Amino acid sequence: MQTHEARSLLRKMFEAAIAAAQPAQCVPQHLPEPPRGRLIVIGAGKASAAMARALEETWSGELSGVVVTRYGYAVPCRRIEIVEAAHPVPDAAGVAAAQRIHALVQGLDADDTVLCLISGGGSSLLALPLAGLTLADKQDVNRGLLKSGASISEMNCVRRHLSAIKGGRLAAACHPARVLNLMISDVPGDNPIDIASGPTVADPSTCADALAIIRRYGITLPPAVLDILESGRGESIKPGDAHLARVETRLIATPQLALEAAAGVARQAGVAAHILGDAIEGEARDVGKVMAGIAMQVAGRGQPFTTPCVLLSGGETTVTVRGNGRGGRNVEFLLALAVALGGHRGIHAIAGDTDGVDGQEEIAGAWLAPDTLARAWAKGIRPVASLDNNDGHGFFEALGDSVITGPTLTNVNDFRAILVTNEPP
Structure with missing residues (x-):
C-alpha cells in the first residue's frame, strides 16, 4: 500500500x-419528555455548545440556560447562552460562568427539570474554588497535576475536592428538581464522576484520597489548598445523599x-x-x-x-x-x-x-x-x-x-x- x-x-x-460522537447525532434521541415546570439547560465541556445547539434544533418547548465551552468552540444558539473560557488551566471567565450556572439552578421546584450537557474539558471550564481558595490556587494545582504524570482519574479526584461546584455539588444545588445528565465521555472506563470532574453525580472518593494522590506525585500545594484537604473541608457529595435522589445519567457518546x-x-x-x-x-x-x-x-x-x-x-x-x-x-x-x-x-x-x-x-x-x-x-x-x-x-x-x-x-x-x-x- x-x-x-x-x-x-x-x-x-x-x-x-x-463524526460518530457529534452532538447532532447523539443528543436528540436522549431528550426527556417536556416537564410540567421549567426546562433549565446548563453544561460545560468542549462539546457543550454543540450539544446545546442540537438540543435547540430538536426541542419545541420553552427552555433557557447557560453552558460554558473552550475558547473557539462556541456555536450560535438562540435561547441558550454560550460562554467561552480557558482550558486546560482555568481562568476568570470560567469562574464567572460557574457562578452564573450555580445561581441559575437556585430555587427550583420538583416540577422543574435541569438538563446538564457535560463533556470533556469541563473540569477546567467550570471552575469555582471552594471558600478559602482563589483562582490562582486552582491554577497552581492544575499546572502541577498536568506536569506530574497523574492519570485523568487521579487529577479529577483532586479537582473535585477543591471545587464548590464539582463532585456532585451542582446537582445538590438543583434539588428538588429532576436532573438529567447527557454526557459525552472522554475518560477511560466512562465513569461519570471523571467526566468534567462530576459536577452533577455523586462522588465516592474522599479528601484523603486526593491528598494521597498529591503526595504520590510530589506536587507542591499552596497552604490554603493543603488545609482544605487535610481538614476534610473539601469533602464532596456522596452516593446515597438525598439531594441526588432525582439525578439520572446517560452516556450518549463514548470512545x-x-x-x-x-x-x-x-x-x-x-x-x-x-x-x-x-x-x-x-x-x-x-x-x-x-x-x-x-x-x-x-x-x-x-x-x-x-x-x-x-x-x-x-x-x-x-x-x-x-x-x-x-x-x-x-x-x-x-x-x-x-x-x-x-x-x-x-x-x-x-x-x-x-x-x-x-x-x-x-x-x-x-x-x-x-x-x-x-x-x-x-x-x-x-x-x-x-x-x-x-x-x-x-x-x-x-x-x-x-x-x-x-x-x-x-x-x-x-x-x-x-x-x-x-x-x-
Missing part, C-alpha cells in the same frame, strides 16, 4: 470516529462508539480492524513502545492477526514532562512508536485527540509513515532527542506531518490507528 493510500484511509477512520465507527471504515476498504482497547492509560511513550511490539509481531509473524489489518485503540495516556518541548500526549505516543519501529516499511499510523487539540496546541495529532525517521534525519532532527525533550509537535510539524482539524465540537478522547500492511520490514 502506497503512503498516500495509507494516509487517506487513516484520515477517513479518524474523521469517522469524530468505544468512535472506535467502532473507525473499524467500519477500515472493513469497508477491505482491511480487517481490531480494537485493542478503549481505555488504555499509562505513559504515552511506554504505550508507543508496546504498540510497536504488537505491530511488528503482526507484520513479521502474523500473530495475533494477519495482514493487512489496523490496530485501533483509545483512552488517555499521560506525559511526565521532563523537557521543554511542545508536548502533546498523542504526538509523544507517535514519536515513541516511530523510534521503536525503526522505519519498518509496512507500518503506518495516525494518533490524535478527537477534540482537535493535543496538549495545549491547536493541532489534533500527527501521521507516521515508514520514512518518518529517514526524513527527520535528513533534516538534522534527532528523533530520540525530540522525544527526550517532549517535543512531539515540533518533530512532526517540521516534517509537515501534523494533523489539524480545527475545533471538532466533540471529545471522546484519544484516537490511535496503526495500519499494518503486507510490505516486508
Whole structure:
C-alpha cells in the first residue's frame, strides 16, 4: 500500500470516529419528555455548545440556560447562552460562568427539570474554588497535576475536592428538581464522576484520597489548598445523599462508539480492524513502545492477526514532562512508536485527540509513515532527542506531518490507528 493510500484511509477512520460522537447525532434521541415546570439547560465541556445547539434544533418547548465551552468552540444558539473560557488551566471567565450556572439552578421546584450537557474539558471550564481558595490556587494545582504524570482519574479526584461546584455539588444545588445528565465521555472506563470532574453525580472518593494522590506525585500545594484537604473541608457529595435522589445519567457518546465507527471504515476498504482497547492509560511513550511490539509481531509473524489489518485503540495516556518541548500526549505516543519501529516499511499510523487539540496546541495529532525517521534525519532532527525533550509537535510539524482539524465540537478522547500492511520490514 502506497503512503498516500495509507494516509487517506487513516484520515477517513479518524474523521469517522469524530463524526460518530457529534452532538447532532447523539443528543436528540436522549431528550426527556417536556416537564410540567421549567426546562433549565446548563453544561460545560468542549462539546457543550454543540450539544446545546442540537438540543435547540430538536426541542419545541420553552427552555433557557447557560453552558460554558473552550475558547473557539462556541456555536450560535438562540435561547441558550454560550460562554467561552480557558482550558486546560482555568481562568476568570470560567469562574464567572460557574457562578452564573450555580445561581441559575437556585430555587427550583420538583416540577422543574435541569438538563446538564457535560463533556470533556469541563473540569477546567467550570471552575469555582471552594471558600478559602482563589483562582490562582486552582491554577497552581492544575499546572502541577498536568506536569506530574497523574492519570485523568487521579487529577479529577483532586479537582473535585477543591471545587464548590464539582463532585456532585451542582446537582445538590438543583434539588428538588429532576436532573438529567447527557454526557459525552472522554475518560477511560466512562465513569461519570471523571467526566468534567462530576459536577452533577455523586462522588465516592474522599479528601484523603486526593491528598494521597498529591503526595504520590510530589506536587507542591499552596497552604490554603493543603488545609482544605487535610481538614476534610473539601469533602464532596456522596452516593446515597438525598439531594441526588432525582439525578439520572446517560452516556450518549463514548470512545468505544468512535472506535467502532473507525473499524467500519477500515472493513469497508477491505482491511480487517481490531480494537485493542478503549481505555488504555499509562505513559504515552511506554504505550508507543508496546504498540510497536504488537505491530511488528503482526507484520513479521502474523500473530495475533494477519495482514493487512489496523490496530485501533483509545483512552488517555499521560506525559511526565521532563523537557521543554511542545508536548502533546498523542504526538509523544507517535514519536515513541516511530523510534521503536525503526522505519519498518509496512507500518503506518495516525494518533490524535478527537477534540482537535493535543496538549495545549491547536493541532489534533500527527501521521507516521515508514520514512518518518529517514526524513527527520535528513533534516538534522534527532528523533530520540525530540522525544527526550517532549517535543512531539515540533518533530512532526517540521516534517509537515501534523494533523489539524480545527475545533471538532466533540471529545471522546484519544484516537490511535496503526495500519499494518503486507510490505516486508
